[in-house]
Amino acid sequence: xxxxxxxxxxxxxxxxxxxxxxxxxxxxxxxxxxxxxxxxxxxxxxxxxxxxxxxxxxxxxxxxxxxxxxxxxxxxxxxxxxxxxxxxxxxxxxxxxxxxxxxxxxxxxxxxxxxxxxxxxxxxxxxxxxxxxxxxxxxxxxxxxxxxxxxxxxxxxxxxxxxxxxxxxxxxxxxxxxxxxxxxxxxxxxxxxxxxxxxxxxxxxxxxxxxxxxxxxxxxxxxxxxxxxxxxxxxxxxxxxxxxxxxxxxxxxxxxxxxxxxxxxxxxxxxxxxxxxxxxxxxxxxxxxxxxxxxxxxxxxxxxxxxxxxxxxxxxxx
Amino acid sequence: xxxxxxxxxxxxxxxxxxxxxxxxxxxxxxxxxxxxxxxxxxxxxxxxxxxxxxxxxxxxxxxxxxxxxxxxxxxxxxxxxxxxxxxxxxxxxxxxxxxxxxxxxxxxxxxxxxxxxxxxxxxxxxxxxxxxxxxxxxxxxxxxxxxxxxxxxxxxxxxxxxxxxxxxxxxxxxxxxxxxxxxxxxxxxxxxxxxxxxxxxxxxxxxxxxxxxxxxxxxxxxxxxxxxxxxxxxxxxxxxxxxxxxxxxxxxxxxxxxxxxxxxxxxxxxxxxxxxxxxxxxxxxxxxxxxxxxxxxxxxxxx
Numbered sequence: 001x002x003x004x005x006x007x008x009x010x011x012x013x014x015x016x017x018x019x020x021x022x023x024x025x026x027x028x029x030x031x032x033x034x035x036x037x038x039x040x041x042x043x044x045x046x047x048x049x050x051x052x053x054x055x056x057x058x059x060x061x062x063x064x065x066x067x068x069x070x071x072x073x074x075x076x077x078x079x080x081x082x083x084x085x086x087x088x089x090x091x092x093x094x095x096x097x098x099x100x101x102x103x104x105x106x107x108x109x110x111x112x113x114x115x116x117x118x119x120x121x122x123x124x125x126x127x128x129x130x131x132x133x134x135x136x137x138x139x140x141x142x143x144x145x146x147x148x149x150x151x152x153x154x155x156x157x158x159x160x161x162x163x164x165x166x167x168x169x170x171x172x173x174x175x176x177x178x179x180x181x182x183x184x185x186x187x188x189x190x191x192x193x194x195x196x197x198x199x200x201x202x203x204x205x206x207x208x209x210x211x212x213x214x215x216x217x218x219x220x221x222x223x224x225x226x227x228x229x230x231x232x233x234x235x236x237x238x239x240x241x242x243x244x245x246x247x248x249x250x251x252x253x254x255x256x257x258x259x260x261x262x263x264x265x266x267x268x269x270x271x272x273x274x275x276x277x278x279x280x281x282x283x284x285x286x287x288x289x290x291x292x293x294x295x296x297x298x299x300x301x302x303x304x305x306x307x308x309x310x311x312x313x314x315x316x317x318x
Numbered sequence: 319x320x321x322x323x324x325x326x327x328x329x330x331x332x333x334x335x336x337x338x339x340x341x342x343x344x345x346x347x348x349x350x351x352x353x354x355x356x357x358x359x360x361x362x363x364x365x366x367x368x369x370x371x372x373x374x375x376x377x378x379x380x381x382x383x384x385x386x387x388x389x390x391x392x393x394x395x396x397x398x399x400x401x402x403x404x405x406x407x408x409x410x411x412x413x414x415x416x417x418x419x420x421x422x423x424x425x426x427x428x429x430x431x432x433x434x435x436x437x438x439x440x441x442x443x444x445x446x447x448x449x450x451x452x453x454x455x456x457x458x459x460x461x462x463x464x465x466x467x468x469x470x471x472x473x474x475x476x477x478x479x480x481x482x483x484x485x486x487x488x489x490x491x492x493x494x495x496x497x498x499x500x501x502x503x504x505x506x507x508x509x510x511x512x513x514x515x516x517x518x519x520x521x522x523x524x525x526x527x528x529x530x531x532x533x534x535x536x537x538x539x540x541x542x543x544x545x546x547x548x549x550x551x552x553x554x555x556x557x558x559x560x561x562x563x564x565x566x567x568x569x570x571x572x573x574x575x576x577x578x579x580x581x582x583x584x585x586x587x588x589x590x591x592x593x594x595x596x597x598x599x600x601x602x603x604x605x606x607x608x609x610x611x612x613x614x615x616x617x618x619x620x621x
Contacts (some may be wrong), residue, residue, distance in 0.1 A: 011460075018461035023473055030477030135356070138609070142602035144553050146560050147576060147594030154587045245466035249557045263469070264561060267476045279473065283464050 005295050012287055017069070020280045024065050027276050055082070078277035083269045088277035091262060096281075099258035102181065102251070103243035105174045109182025110189055110239055115232065117186075118193025122201060123220060133190065141187035149180040149253040166255035177254045181247055185239045192235040196228040203227075230300055237293030241286045350614040357610020363603035371420040378417050395588065402592040405578065411589060414570035415596050421571040422600060425486050425555045426548040432490030433497050434544055440494075441501030442536070446509055446528055455498070463495040471554055475563045482571075485564045489551045500543045504536035511535075538615035545608035549601045556597050572597050 052058050059067070071077040078088035117137075121130045156176060157165035164173045200206065201224055209223045210216075248260035255261070259278050266274035341349060351357050370377075396403045402411035444455040462470070474488035508514065509532060517527045558564040559573030566574070572593045579589030 011457075014457055015460050015464050018458070019464050022461065023465070026473055026477045138605050139598075139602060142549070142553075142598050142605055144556055144594060144597050144601075146557055147590070147597065150576070150580065150583065150590050151594070154583060154590070158584050158587075242466065245469065248466075248468050248472065249561060252561060263472065267472065267563075275473075275476075279465060279469055282466070282469065286466070287464055 004298055008291055008294060012291055015287060016280075016284055019283045020069060020276075021065060023279050024068065024276050025061060027272050028061060028064070072280075078281070079273045081266070081271045081274045083271040084266075084274060088274050089281075091274060092259060092278055092281050095257060095259045095262045098256060099244060099247060099251070099260065101174060102177055102247055102256060102258060103240055105178030106181035106185070106243045106247075107236065107240045109178050110185045111236060113182065114186045114189040115193050118190045118232075119197055119220065119225065121190070121194045122197030125198060125201075130194075134194075137187040137190040139187075140183050140190075143184070145180055145184045146249045146253045148183065149177065149250055152176045152180060153253070167257075173254075177247075177250055177256055180250050180253070181243055185242065189232070189235050189239060192231050193228070196231040197224060200224045200228045230297065233300070234293055234297055237289065237296070241289040241293070244289070245282055245286045347611075347614045351610055354610045354613060356606045357614070360603040360606030360608075360610060363599065364607055367419050367423060367600060367603070370416060371423040374417050374420045378413055395586075403586065403588045405575075405589055411575075411592060414575065415572070415592055418570040418572045418575060418593065418596065419600070421482065421565055421569060422552050422555065422597070425482065425489065425565075425571075426552040426604075429486045429489040429551045429555070430493060430544055430547045432487070433493035433547065434540075436490075437494045437497035438501050438533075438540060441498040442505050442528055442533060444498070445502035445505030446524075446532060452502070456502070459495040459498050462492070467492055467550070468554055468557060471558055472561070472563060475558060480563050480566060482565045482569075485555055485558060488558075489554055492554075493547055493551060497540070497543055497547060500539055501536065504539045505532055508532050508535045538611075542608055542612045542615065545604060545611060549604035549608065552597065552601055552604070 049058070057064075068079060071079070076089060078092065080087055081091065084091065114137075117133050121133045124130050153165045153176065156163045163176055164170075165176070167173050205227075206219060206223055209219045214223070247256075247258060248264060250256070251258045251260035252264055259282060263275055263278050266272075266278070351361075400410045400412060402415060405411055405414070440455055444452040465473070470492045471488050474491060475484055478484035478487065514527060514531055517531050522531075555564055556571070556573030556576070559571050560577045562577065564573055565571035575593035576590055579586070579593065582589050
């Protein structure tokens with residue numbers, strides 16, 4: 001088991017280095033001469049050289065990358081924004097709680113809506129309600145997130161005036177963006193719930209439970225759901241990770257002050273270092289969450305655990 | 319050998335009194351697909367959209383109807399004359415939305431084509447040969463997919479510059495890992511089958527084995543994931559255009575239309591409503607078709 005966890009953690013390292021190298025190089029090569037956006041036209045050659053030197057831009061790209069990563073690992077420093085002139089790490093940490101809040105909210109919306117729907121569909125397999133739920137799930141997958149956001153704004157903020165259309169002040173402001181993102185993930189979670197419930201419902205031990213006279217409610221919620229839970233939990237973890245990463249457009253629609261909007265704003269102002277830093281941090285956070293989900297999965301699923309236990313036993317036997 | 323097989327089949331038919339009937343695999347899939355109402359609706363809509371996209375320059379006059387400005391007819395509400403109303407420059411939104419099909423479908427199809435052409439060979443080789451090469455390929459795919467799809471798209475588009483060509487390239491690159499993984503997984507299930515071993519024993523070249531025997535047997539999951547990928551790309555493309563990182567303003571791409579309509583959200587919600595509906599219908603049709611294909615091609619579901 002420890003070996004499995006260690007292996008997964010080690011596999012994460014090349015991914016993080018690869019991603020950061022890729023993003024760092026693309027953004028730095030493509031954004032061209034950063035000093036141009038900093039109002040450096042009026043500087044003479046000597047001043048320009050000094051400005052570049054102070055930003056560390058005179059080194060070759062790879063040297064800059066190595067320095068950048070070294071600073072990140074040893075000091076948790078992501079450099080300073082060219083335009084915003086603030087440390088990127090503190091910009092990121094300022095915005096991250098908002099993104100986290102929104103991700104939690106939307107995962108919650110998704111869980112509340114899709115798990116009961118999935119269970120109902122599976123229990124009433126093949127019925128009209130099941131078909132409607134499945135088409136509905138497909139519809140949720142097909143609606144562009146940002147459009148749903150705009151429609152919700154029109155209805156609940158502009159016409160009815162119940163909820164604010166932008167910002168992140170108070171509980172009310174999270175409702176619309178959370179619904180927007182949460183319903184987008186409903187499709188997959190409903191399907192996962194439904195199919196893993198269907199797998200379980202046909203099993204022998206449910207027939208046994210029914211045969212011994214357990215009430216239907218208890219059969220479904222105690223015997224079936226508990227055994228169907230592993231894929232559902234994985235799906236929740238993945239949803240949460242995706243919500244953390246993919247909320248860029250929704251954050252833009254609702255002017256939600258999260259990391260996604262910081263990235264978009266920084267791309268507009270060509271503040272390359274902020275974009276690079278935020279994307280690297282987001283990638284690390286998402287990868288770590290997915291890793292935790294995988295490890296939890298291994299803890300819960302006896303098959304993976306036994307696989308490693310067997311391997312160890314085989315070694316001892318040798 | 320094939321003659322023998324045919325004779326055996328004929329004997330079997332005579333024995334069971336069955337009429338000579340045999341469907342090719344394609345016909346079999348089509349037969350099962352036709353029974354799936356949702357998939358057929360999806361297919362019809364997709365075909366109509368393709369026709370609309372192909373002939374849009376014949377049906378509409380770009381300079382007049384799509385880009386032409388008519389200040390007298392600004393921001394009209396939906397009516398018989400203008401079913402979706404008119405936008406801030408007096409252009410008929412209905413016509414513009416219909417014309418926008420061309421952009422979304424082109425982006426979706428071409429970007430997916432790019433991902434497929436790169437991902438399928440790499441995935442197939444990785445799956446077939448395994449070993450070090452496979453490991454390297456899969457770690458690179460892990461890397462590419464560790465960054466969320468939309469963020470990676472934003473990075474590539476902002477690096478290349480915001481226009482339609484770059485948007486297609488960006489979404490093409492970003493789509494590689496999914497199709498590559500799918501292909502590899504499919505090849506892994508096929509490569510240890512007996513018929514592949516037979517092909518190797520009779521001395522076929524590795525290249526021929528992969529192209530003629532491995533890939534055709536992996537086709538159904540690949541086709542399904544390609545169909546669904548087109549849907550994903552269309553949504554992502556319109557999201558990027560919405561953020562101003564896609565097709566630039568005068569072109570009636572759906573995301574760009576939505577972004578333009580956003581400024582008039584309070585008074586003229588129709589400008590936002592209809593382009594979004596167009597995206598939804600297109601993506602829903604593709605998803606229905608993809609799901610239908612998956613069911614039709616899955617041998618486990620054969621009755």
